[in-house]
Amino acid sequence: MADTQTEARRIGDVIRQARLLQRRSQAEVAAELGYHQSKVSRLESGRGTEDVRVLREISCALRIPPHHLGLAAASDINHPEPEAEDMHRRTLLAAGIAALATPTTATVTAAHNDLVHALLPGPTAASTGPTPDSGQLRNQLADARRLFSTCDYTQLESLLPGLIGQLREAISGSPGSADLSGLLATAYQTSASLLLKQSDPGNAWLAVGRAMAEAERSGDPVVLASSVRVHAHVLAREHHATQAITLVRHTADQLAGAYDQRSPEYLAALGLLLLRGATAASTSGDRSAAQDFLTEAEDVARYVSLDRPEAWANFCPTNVALHGLSAAVAFGDAGIALKAARPLMRRHIPVPERRAALWIEAARAYSQQGRLSDGYQALRIAESCAAQDIRRPAVRELVADMAARDRRRTLPELHHFSRQLGVPA
Structure with missing residues (x-):
C-alpha cells in the first residue's frame, strides 16, 4: 500500500x-x-x-x-500486431458532411469501410434482389441488436451495411413512412454504438447525425430517446460531458412521469437514457448529477424488467447497479466499486455484453487498488463472457497499462495476455 x-x-x-x-x-x-x-x-x-x-x-x-x-507507450496500443482487431480510423465531420480521413492504422477492414460508406449521404448500392418488407427488415434489425448484445462485433459489422442499404431503399419506395424511419434510426444507433466500441468517434458522429434525423422523422419518443442516448455517449467520449448531461436532462424531463401507464419499451429507453447521463456525469467528476441520474433510473426500473438475451433495451435494476459500479470506478472509489460488484458477480446476467462489462469494471477497480493479479483474473472471466469485447481498444489499453505497472514482472501470465492482445507493455 x-x-x-x-x-x-x-x-x-x-x-x-x-x-x-x-x-x-x-x-x-x-x-x-x-x-x-x-x-x-x-x-x-x-x-x-x-x-x-x-x-x-x-x-x-x-x-x-x-x-x-x-x-504503456502509446505506440504499443495504437499499432497492434496484425491479428489484433483494432479497426481504429479517424474522420472529420463538419456542417453535417463527413470527409473521410486516411486510416491511422493498416488494420481497417473491408467490412469497416463498407459500414462507413453506408453511413454517407447519397445513393446506396443497388440491391440484387427484391426489397424485404417491413416485417423482414424488423427481424434483420433484431438480429443486429442481438449480435451487439452478444458482442459478435465482426458479424455485426458485416450485417449492418446491407441492412442500412435495404432500409434506405425501402424508405425511398415509401417516403414519409414513420415506421421505416424508426427502424433506420435504430440501425444507425447500432452503428454508432459499434463504432464507439471500436474507438472510432469520428464515424460515430456521422452515424449519430443520421440516427437523430431519422428519429425526428419517425416521431417515436422511444426511438428519439435511444438516439439521444447514443448522441450523449459520443459527446461524453469526446470530452463534451457537460453538453451530454444537458442533452440527457432536457430529453429525460420531457419523457418522465406516468410510469405506470408507459410501455416497457418506453420505460427501457428512458431508463437507459438516464444511465447514459450517469455515465457522462461520472466521467466529468460530477457526483451530484451522477447520483441524481442513478436515483431516477432506479425509480424507472421499478416498472420494467427487460433483461433477456434477445432484448436490445436490457434495462432493469441489475443494469442500474452495473452503472452505479461503473460510476464508483470513474470516481476512483475502488473499494465502493468492488463492494457493489460482489453481489452482481453472483447474479445471473443473461446479456454477455453486460456480464463482460461487470468484470471489466471490476478489473479497473482491482487495478486502482494495485491488485493486478485479481484484475487479470477478472479480465479473463470477462473474456470468457465476450471474447471480442476484450479486444476493444479501451480494454487493450487497460491491459497494457496493468502490464506496464508490473515492473518486476511478477505476473508472467498478465504479460503473456498483453502480448496475445497485441499490446505488450
Missing part, C-alpha cells in the same frame, strides 16, 4: 510540474479535458491517479510521455 501511495504522489508531482512549466492553470487543463478543476487538483495531490483513462488524457493534454505516468 505504501508503494502505491508513493507512486501516486510521484505521478501527481509529474502532472503538476508539467502544467506549471507550460504556465497553465488547473482550470485551463480541466476545461480542455471536460473535467471540473477539482479533478485536476485531485490528480496533482496523488488522488485518482489509478484511472488510466484519465492519465492518458492528461498525458496527451500536457504532452507528458506516457511512461512518466506509469503507462
Whole structure:
C-alpha cells in the first residue's frame, strides 16, 4: 500500500510540474479535458491517479510521455500486431458532411469501410434482389441488436451495411413512412454504438447525425430517446460531458412521469437514457448529477424488467447497479466499486455484453487498488463472457497499462495476455 501511495504522489508531482512549466492553470487543463478543476487538483495531490483513462488524457493534454505516468507507450496500443482487431480510423465531420480521413492504422477492414460508406449521404448500392418488407427488415434489425448484445462485433459489422442499404431503399419506395424511419434510426444507433466500441468517434458522429434525423422523422419518443442516448455517449467520449448531461436532462424531463401507464419499451429507453447521463456525469467528476441520474433510473426500473438475451433495451435494476459500479470506478472509489460488484458477480446476467462489462469494471477497480493479479483474473472471466469485447481498444489499453505497472514482472501470465492482445507493455 505504501508503494502505491508513493507512486501516486510521484505521478501527481509529474502532472503538476508539467502544467506549471507550460504556465497553465488547473482550470485551463480541466476545461480542455471536460473535467471540473477539482479533478485536476485531485490528480496533482496523488488522488485518482489509478484511472488510466484519465492519465492518458492528461498525458496527451500536457504532452507528458506516457511512461512518466506509469503507462504503456502509446505506440504499443495504437499499432497492434496484425491479428489484433483494432479497426481504429479517424474522420472529420463538419456542417453535417463527413470527409473521410486516411486510416491511422493498416488494420481497417473491408467490412469497416463498407459500414462507413453506408453511413454517407447519397445513393446506396443497388440491391440484387427484391426489397424485404417491413416485417423482414424488423427481424434483420433484431438480429443486429442481438449480435451487439452478444458482442459478435465482426458479424455485426458485416450485417449492418446491407441492412442500412435495404432500409434506405425501402424508405425511398415509401417516403414519409414513420415506421421505416424508426427502424433506420435504430440501425444507425447500432452503428454508432459499434463504432464507439471500436474507438472510432469520428464515424460515430456521422452515424449519430443520421440516427437523430431519422428519429425526428419517425416521431417515436422511444426511438428519439435511444438516439439521444447514443448522441450523449459520443459527446461524453469526446470530452463534451457537460453538453451530454444537458442533452440527457432536457430529453429525460420531457419523457418522465406516468410510469405506470408507459410501455416497457418506453420505460427501457428512458431508463437507459438516464444511465447514459450517469455515465457522462461520472466521467466529468460530477457526483451530484451522477447520483441524481442513478436515483431516477432506479425509480424507472421499478416498472420494467427487460433483461433477456434477445432484448436490445436490457434495462432493469441489475443494469442500474452495473452503472452505479461503473460510476464508483470513474470516481476512483475502488473499494465502493468492488463492494457493489460482489453481489452482481453472483447474479445471473443473461446479456454477455453486460456480464463482460461487470468484470471489466471490476478489473479497473482491482487495478486502482494495485491488485493486478485479481484484475487479470477478472479480465479473463470477462473474456470468457465476450471474447471480442476484450479486444476493444479501451480494454487493450487497460491491459497494457496493468502490464506496464508490473515492473518486476511478477505476473508472467498478465504479460503473456498483453502480448496475445497485441499490446505488450
